[in-house]
Amino acid sequence: xxxxxxxxxxxxxxxxxxxxxxxxxxxxxxxxxxxxxxxxxxxxxxxxxxxxxxxxxxxxxxxxxxxxxxxxxxxxxxxxxxxxxxxxxxxxxxxxxxxxxxxxxxxxxxxxxxxxxxxxxxxxxxxxxxxxxxxxxxxxxxxxxxxxxxxxxxxxxxxxxxxxxxxxxxxxxxxxxxxxxxxxxxxxxxxxxxxxxxxxxxxxxxxxxxxxxxxxxxxxxxxxxxxxxxxxxxxxxxxxxxxxxxxxxxxxxxxxxxxxxxxxxxxxxxxxxxxxxxxxxxxxxxxxxxxxxxxxxxxxxxxxxxxxxxxxxxxxxxxxxxxxxxxxxxxx
Amino acid sequence: xxxxxxxxxxxxxxxxxxxxxxxxxxxxxxxxxxxxxxxxxxxxxxxxxxxxxxxxxxxxxxxxxxxxxxxxxxxxxxxxxxxxxxxxxxxxxxxxxxxxxxxxxxxxxxxxxxxxxxxxxxxxxxxxxxxxxxxxxxxxxxxxxxxxxxxxxxxxxxxxxxxxxxxxxxxxxxxxxxxxxxxxxxxxxxxxxxxxxxxxxxxxxxxxxxxxxxxxxxxxxxxxxxxxxxxxxxxxxxxxxxxxxxxxxxxxxxxxxxxxxxxxxxxxxxxxxxxxxxxxxxxxxxxxxxxxxxxxxxxxxxxxxxxxxxxxxxxxxxxxxxxxxxxxxxxx
DNA sequence: CTGTTAGCGCCTTCAC
DNA sequence: GTGAAGGCGCTAACAG
Numbered sequence: 001x002x003x004x005x006x007x008x009x010x011x012x013x014x015x016x017x018x019x020x021x022x023x024x025x026x027x028x029x030x031x032x033x034x035x036x037x038x039x040x041x042x043x044x045x046x047x048x049x050x051x052x053x054x055x056x057x058x059x060x061x062x063x064x065x066x067x068x069x070x071x072x073x074x075x076x077x078x079x080x081x082x083x084x085x086x087x088x089x090x091x092x093x094x095x096x097x098x099x100x101x102x103x104x105x106x107x108x109x110x111x112x113x114x115x116x117x118x119x120x121x122x123x124x125x126x127x128x129x130x131x132x133x134x135x136x137x138x139x140x141x142x143x144x145x146x147x148x149x150x151x152x153x154x155x156x157x158x159x160x161x162x163x164x165x166x167x168x169x170x171x172x173x174x175x176x177x178x179x180x181x182x183x184x185x186x187x188x189x190x191x192x193x194x195x196x197x198x199x200x201x202x203x204x205x206x207x208x209x210x211x212x213x214x215x216x217x218x219x220x221x222x223x224x225x226x227x228x229x230x231x232x233x234x235x236x237x238x239x240x241x242x243x244x245x246x247x248x249x250x251x252x253x254x255x256x257x258x259x260x261x262x263x264x265x266x267x268x269x270x271x272x273x274x275x276x277x278x279x280x281x282x283x284x285x286x287x288x289x290x291x292x293x294x295x296x297x298x299x300x301x302x303x304x305x306x307x308x309x310x311x312x313x314x315x316x317x318x319x320x321x322x323x324x325x326x327x328x329x330x331x332x
Numbered sequence: 333x334x335x336x337x338x339x340x341x342x343x344x345x346x347x348x349x350x351x352x353x354x355x356x357x358x359x360x361x362x363x364x365x366x367x368x369x370x371x372x373x374x375x376x377x378x379x380x381x382x383x384x385x386x387x388x389x390x391x392x393x394x395x396x397x398x399x400x401x402x403x404x405x406x407x408x409x410x411x412x413x414x415x416x417x418x419x420x421x422x423x424x425x426x427x428x429x430x431x432x433x434x435x436x437x438x439x440x441x442x443x444x445x446x447x448x449x450x451x452x453x454x455x456x457x458x459x460x461x462x463x464x465x466x467x468x469x470x471x472x473x474x475x476x477x478x479x480x481x482x483x484x485x486x487x488x489x490x491x492x493x494x495x496x497x498x499x500x501x502x503x504x505x506x507x508x509x510x511x512x513x514x515x516x517x518x519x520x521x522x523x524x525x526x527x528x529x530x531x532x533x534x535x536x537x538x539x540x541x542x543x544x545x546x547x548x549x550x551x552x553x554x555x556x557x558x559x560x561x562x563x564x565x566x567x568x569x570x571x572x573x574x575x576x577x578x579x580x581x582x583x584x585x586x587x588x589x590x591x592x593x594x595x596x597x598x599x600x601x602x603x604x605x606x607x608x609x610x611x612x613x614x615x616x617x618x619x620x621x622x623x624x625x626x627x628x629x630x631x632x633x634x635x636x637x638x639x640x641x642x643x644x645x646x647x648x649x650x651x652x653x654x655x656x657x658x659x660x661x662x663x664x
Numbered sequence: 665c666t667g668t669t670a671g672c673g674c675c676t677t678c679a680c
Numbered sequence: 681g682t683g684a685a686g687g688c689g690c691t692a693a694c695a696g
Contacts, residue, residue: 001673001674002673010682010683011682011683011684012673012674012675012683013674013675013682013683013684014681014682014683016674016675017675017681017682024681024682025681025682026681026682029681029682041461041462041465043438043441043442043462043465043466044442044673044674045442045444045672045673045674046442046443046444046674047379047382047383047388047443047444047672047673047674048383048672048673048674048675048688049673049674049675050379050674050688051379051380051383051672051673051674051675051687051688051689051690052673052674052675052676052687052688053674053675053676053688054675054688056379065404066398066399066404066407066423067398067399067400067401067404067405068399069399072397072398072399073399075398075425076427088439090422091398091423093407095408106375107420109375110375110376110377110378111378111379112377112378112379129373130373130375133373133375134375219607220607220608220610220611221607221610221611223611224611246607249608249611250611253611253612253613256613257613275551275552275553275578276552276581276608278552278553279552279553279555279556279581279582279585280585281585281588281589333689333690334689342666342667343666343667343668344667344689344690344691345666345667345668345690345691346665346666346667348690348691349665349666349691352691356665356666357665357666358665358666361665361666376689376690377688377689377690378690379688379689379690380672380688380689380690380691381689381690381691382672382690383671383672383673383674383688383689383690383691384671384672384689384690384691384692385672385690385691385692386672386691386692
């Protein structure tokens with residue numbers, strides 16, 4: 001910065017001002033400075049700026065998986081919400097591993113984010129302590145924790161799956177199975193499984209038609225394998241709900257390979273409204289969640305909270321419930 | 333850190349040492365310090381550390397899209413390669429937009445990464461200048477640029493698509509179409525389209541069976557729509573290669589909706605070996621690229637380059653060609 | 665094995 | 681609209 005200052009014939013302080021959008025610098029001076037910046041290929045050192053201004057200029061977001069359109073849509077939503085804020089979004093993927101989530105959170109906190117967004121409402125005591133001690137706003141997403149850390153933007157996974165089973169009941173299905181949801185790593189998957197159990201219990205349907213598999217992320221292959229098991233154990237099942245669309249798609253393909261007509265012989269429904277659910281043949285019935293909206297709401301909320309803390313106030317904890325929608329397509 | 337030092341009855345410098353794995357501190361002292369750290373909930377400020385040590389402890393990776401299993405696998409490969417290095421991987425998604433790639437690169441460079449990995453070998457002059465001026469190792473991936481910035485880990489997209497068309501020819505197909513690849517934003521897609529054109533020209537096949545669509549990322553919907561167009565224009569086409577598996581899957585679903593038997597009436601092949609290609613019914617023939625391997629190789633290479641630069645030397649530019657594999661499945 | 669001194673590159677604050 | 685002084689929190693370098 002001193003080099004740039006010399007070249008432009010000003011002080012370093014003036015260069016610093018010229019490089020901020022709001023800096024009070026005359027147009028002529030700024031032009032000279034920007035030219036010097038360009039000639040020298042100078043790139044501002046934000047590390048030093050962070051240290052002296054106590055503003056790192058980024059927020060951290062922890063998501064379970066990059067390669068999941070729900071979460072990547074949420075990430076894009078956050079990015080969009082933060083576009084005008086001057087805050088960069090730094091993403092970390094936890095791969096559904098709690099220990100990795102902790103490590104990542106600590107790595108992020110060492111860089112002093114101005115706010116943090118995490119996925120889900122279940123965290124290890126250590127992570128909770130870490131987040132609460134960070135002294136920056138925290139948003140939990142994709143769930144409605146009963147004891148939130150601070151802000152929440154999400155929906156009830158249990159409720160959504162319960163509603164899906166009730167819809168299938170209304171369509172006339174009476175022996176409904178469930179695929180997935182036993183992973184100790186995926187609390188949303190477990191919540192959906194609980195929703196299934198609650199619904200079949202309320203409706204007086206047989207409640208044991210579950211093929212639980214423990215891995216997360218759940219995949220198409222899981223769906224195919226689980227469907228094969230379900231067919232073998234409970235051949236009279238007339239509908240199957242799945243922890244995600246990927247699982248439902250795998251189940252659909254398995255049905256096609258075995259000549260089980262969908263929805264004639266068996267109905268299928270997924271969760272998440274992934275692209276493959278929209279494009280498959282037949283198209284999959286699913287629960288659509290506004291993933292992008294979760295991200296935009298969470299990002300905007302975090303921004304407001306950060307702005308508030310900059311003026312010395314603290315935004316009161318907010319709780320945003322995002323609606324979901326059951327989309328009936330061709331598999332029910 | 334001073335607070336921790338006081339509580340542990342040592343100097344700040346000793347705390348600093350105790351917090352690095354390698355710091356020469358007696359076990360008793362370290363234990364006292366770690367206890368004080370725990371009691372105070374202290375988290376090291378890496379920003380300040382970066383400033384004084386001139387080592388930011390992270391590398392930046394720019395990928396076109398998070399929600400693409402090829403690129404997210406590559407990201408995971410990089411993460412795995414860097415696991416033991418103490419370098420954190422910071423990901424940025426460019427959404428296939430050059431301008432966003434530039435902005436992201438600059439945002440990363442302001443935080444002084446110790447190395448940079450970018451996707452593809454075509455960059456704006458500005459980005460090239462930025463990367464070359466950064467003074468840190470650079471790796472380009474997923475392509476084999478003729479004029480690389482420095483290191484390269486990739487393969488020839490043109491060559492791979494050419495090989496796929498040749499394989500279809502060997503299988504007896506004589507009127508081969510192509511879907512996708514016209515996006516000015518996706519240089520890999522364009523390279524694959526060039527590979528198709530080169531192959532059909534060499535083989536003396538009709539060369540105009542192309543439904544080019546310009547959007548990136550290419551999607552299943554694009555595949556369905558493009559397939560419908562292709563069917564209308566060139567009903568005698570007997571095989572179709574696609575810029576990606578997602579497009580191929582969309583095309584497959586369109587064929588099923590219209591009752592065109594695959595591969596009986598028309599053969600299909602994709603690119604990338606996505607999960608949906610493995611799990612669809614019928615399973616898709618595709619070009620499998622070792623996405624994770626690209627990431628691991630790039631990450632390991634970058635690490636070596638960074639280690640070299642720490643000892644004052646500069647690693648000579650390397651070029652790693654990653655093999656690809658044509659996987660014949662049920663759609664050809 | 666531990667402490668002291670100095671400074672990383674910028675921005676806050678105050679002065680003009 | 682511009683400049684000078686000082687310090688952000690840590691670590692390199694050197695001393696003991």
